[in-house]
Amino acid sequence: MNYTTPHKPLDLGMTNTDFSRLSAFIYKHYGIKLPLSKKLMLEGRLHKRLKLLNLSSYKAYCDYVFSEDGQQMELIPMMDLVTTNKTDFFREAVHFNFLFEEVLPVLSKQLPVGKPFRVWSAGCSTGEEPYTLAMVLSEYHRKNTEFDYQILGTDISTRALNAAVTAVYQQEKVTPVPLSFKQKYLLKSKDPQNKTVRIVPELRSKVNFERLNFIEDSYSALQSFDAIFCRNVLIYFDRQTQESVIQKLCLQLKAGGFLFLGHSESVAQMDLPLVQIRPTIFRKV
């Protein structure tokens, strides 16, 4: 017979004090703002960590997070739960049309011979954005065989990055992918019961993934990019953090390179070396 330790029942919800400790830490180290209105959300997301660690209160969880062991062991799983990783293939599709129709014909001609076109999917979540980019850039390569490209995807969530590297998606997730792209770039499982698809090796080999925290890590170790997609990430930051992150992104963007932001993100009134080309598309001057 197997014996397991019974889970301790949770004695309390999260107190405002515990919430403040966690939210202040998350803001300071990851830039994510969590007003008090997000307390229930945070409680819900962290609940499974309490169960897994067999802790009976959020206070005990807080004490663990801020202990030496917790700082070593718990930050990655905690941030996997705190971050919102919602994403889609061909999300805000107008950006990919603009890239294909307007950016690539111009910038590909300016690339030094033998150098790839480099794109950064900054805040790439589970990989749908960088693999969409890979499909679009691969289409361009098929029409212009001398054109080569490389994509970097970065995120703070290790769980999201692992899913991105695996590159296996539920079939309903790939609904937005055009049929001709599905035929070229997605592999179906040999098992008809398995309703997943995998990105073809040809595209997977073009995308690298790294863990990068926009707030604490230096971006200067990365090479410079012809285009940066940083979409639906800045919404989690306050204005000051947004400005400092975009300034650092601009340092990694080549002169004449393009920055794509999410549809609800704005850089109005910020001191940046960018000109606006479309509502959420900017070019470095």
Ligand SMILES: C[S@@+](CC[C@H](N)C(=O)[O-])C[C@H]1O[C@@H](n2cnc3c(N)ncnc32)[C@H](O)[C@@H]1O
């Ligand atoms: C909503 S997803 C956006 C994914 C994709 N760019 C899109 O538009 O579909 C936001 C991503 O930003 C990441 N993120 C949040 N704070 C971060 C930080 N401080 N450093 C790096 N990534 C962060 C999250 O982990 C999450 O995967």
